Amino acid sequence: MPDDRADLHGEYKVVGGKLVIADLAVREGRLAQVRVSGDFFLEPDEALDDILAALEGLPADASVERLAAAIRAGLRPEAALVGFSPEAIAIAVRRALGAANTWRDHEWRIIEEIPVTPPVQMALDEVLAREVGAGRRPPTLRFWGWERPAIIIGNFQSLSNEVDLQEAERLGVEVVRRATGGGAMFVEPGTAITYSLYAPAALVADMSLADSYAFLDQWVLSALRELGIDAEYKPLNDIASSKGKIGGAAQKRFAGGTVLHHVTMAYDMDGEKMARVLRIGREKISDKGIVSAAKRVDPVRSQTGLPREEVIARLTASFVALHGGAPGEITPEEMAAAETLAGEKYARSTWLNRIP
Structure with missing residues (x-):
C-alpha cells in the first residue's frame, strides 16, 4: 500500500538561531509539496527554490544526513544561510514526518x-x-x-x-x-x-x-x-x-x-x-x-x-x-x-x- 499522507507540519528552533518550519505531503513514500519557512535569513531569494527542489521526491524515510546532503548539494554556490542550516531544515522535515517530536x-x-x-x-x-x-x-x-x-x-x-x-x-x-x-x-x-x-x-x-x-x-x-x-x-x-x-x-x-x-x-x-x-x-x-x-x-x-x-x-x-x-x-x-x-x-x- 502506498505511503500517502498530507498536511504534515514540523518545526525546529535552532539553538541560538532561528525557527525553521517544514510543511509537506508524502506521495508513494516520497516527499511532495515541500514548503520551508521561518524567521531565518537566506540569500539570494532563489536559494529557497534550490532547497525545495532538493527535497522534492526524496524518500520519506531518508535520514537527516541524507536530507541535509541533498540540500547542500542543491544550493547554488553563493547561497548564504544565516541562523539555520541544511541540518536544521532536515530535522524540521523529520519532525513533520513524525520521526521526531517536541517537548x-x-x-x-x-x-x-x-x-x-x-x-x-x-x-x-x-x-x-x-x-x-x-x-x-x-x-x-x-x-x-x-x-x-x-x-x-x-x-x-x-x-x-x-x-x-x-x-x-x-x-x-x-x-x-x-x-x-x-x-x-x-x-x-x-x-x-x-x-x-x-x-x-x-x-x-x-x-x-x-x-x-x-x-x-x-x-x-x-x-x-x-x-x-x-x-x-x-x-x-x-x-x-x-x-x-x-x-x-x-x-x-x-x-x-x-x-x-x-x-x-x-x-x-x-x-x-x-x-x-x-x-x-x-x-x-x-x-x-x-x-x-x-x-x-x-x-x-x-x-x-x-x-x-x-x-x-x-x-x-x-x-x-x-x-x-x-x-x-x-x-x-x-x-x-x-x-x-x-x-x-x-x-x-x-x-x-x-x-x-
Missing part, C-alpha cells in the same frame, strides 16, 4: 526535591530513566535535595586524581561516582541547584550529542535570563554568564530509549572547602568559579538576590510555561528500587574505586 508532545511530570543520601540520588537517576524508557513513567523533571555534603565524580574520572579522600573524610563529605561522564562536583545542603531530565530519545532524535546538550539546556537558560542572569551555553556542557561559570551538565543514553540529562548549578558554595576536598589544579580554579579559595562560589545567589527555594520555584514555572508539566512524585516502588540499587551498586566501594 509539548509529552505530558511532563515535575518532582520537587526530596533530601536523600548521595548513593540513593545516583540510583534514582538510573531507576527513573529506566522507568521512562519502559513506559511506566511519563517524561520527568526532578529537582534533587542534598541530604548531606557530597563529592560526585564523573563515571570515567580517577578517584585519587580528583578527591583528597583524607580531607573529605575529616570534613564528613561523602564521595560517590555517578553514571554520567564529566567532572567532579562538590555540594552541601542548600548550596546547589541540581535537576535531572528523563526524556524520551525521540525528543533529541537526529541531533548530534553536542546539539542535544544545547537543546536540553535551552529552557533553563531562558529561565535564568528571566531571573536577571545573562546566562549562556558554552559547549560542550557548561552554563555560564559574563561573571563566570554557573554550572555544568552531563548526559547518558539508556538502551530503553531514555536520555538522562542532569545539571548542577552553584547557588552558594563554600569555595574554601571545595578547594580542600577536590584536587583542583591551578588551571581549573577559574573554571570552577573560584577567584580565591577563601571566597564563596555563589553565582546564582549573588546574581538574583533570591532565596534558593524561590529560584527553584521560578525555574519550575518557566519550564511549565514553555513545555507544560504537572506535579509528580517518586512512587514507593521507585524509591525501594533506588534504595536497593544504591546498596548493590552506588554505595559499594567496587563502583567508587573502579577507576582508582
Whole structure:
C-alpha cells in the first residue's frame, strides 16, 4: 500500500538561531509539496527554490544526513544561510514526518526535591530513566535535595586524581561516582541547584550529542535570563554568564530509549572547602568559579538576590510555561528500587574505586 499522507507540519528552533518550519505531503513514500519557512535569513531569494527542489521526491524515510546532503548539494554556490542550516531544515522535515517530536508532545511530570543520601540520588537517576524508557513513567523533571555534603565524580574520572579522600573524610563529605561522564562536583545542603531530565530519545532524535546538550539546556537558560542572569551555553556542557561559570551538565543514553540529562548549578558554595576536598589544579580554579579559595562560589545567589527555594520555584514555572508539566512524585516502588540499587551498586566501594 502506498505511503500517502498530507498536511504534515514540523518545526525546529535552532539553538541560538532561528525557527525553521517544514510543511509537506508524502506521495508513494516520497516527499511532495515541500514548503520551508521561518524567521531565518537566506540569500539570494532563489536559494529557497534550490532547497525545495532538493527535497522534492526524496524518500520519506531518508535520514537527516541524507536530507541535509541533498540540500547542500542543491544550493547554488553563493547561497548564504544565516541562523539555520541544511541540518536544521532536515530535522524540521523529520519532525513533520513524525520521526521526531517536541517537548509539548509529552505530558511532563515535575518532582520537587526530596533530601536523600548521595548513593540513593545516583540510583534514582538510573531507576527513573529506566522507568521512562519502559513506559511506566511519563517524561520527568526532578529537582534533587542534598541530604548531606557530597563529592560526585564523573563515571570515567580517577578517584585519587580528583578527591583528597583524607580531607573529605575529616570534613564528613561523602564521595560517590555517578553514571554520567564529566567532572567532579562538590555540594552541601542548600548550596546547589541540581535537576535531572528523563526524556524520551525521540525528543533529541537526529541531533548530534553536542546539539542535544544545547537543546536540553535551552529552557533553563531562558529561565535564568528571566531571573536577571545573562546566562549562556558554552559547549560542550557548561552554563555560564559574563561573571563566570554557573554550572555544568552531563548526559547518558539508556538502551530503553531514555536520555538522562542532569545539571548542577552553584547557588552558594563554600569555595574554601571545595578547594580542600577536590584536587583542583591551578588551571581549573577559574573554571570552577573560584577567584580565591577563601571566597564563596555563589553565582546564582549573588546574581538574583533570591532565596534558593524561590529560584527553584521560578525555574519550575518557566519550564511549565514553555513545555507544560504537572506535579509528580517518586512512587514507593521507585524509591525501594533506588534504595536497593544504591546498596548493590552506588554505595559499594567496587563502583567508587573502579577507576582508582
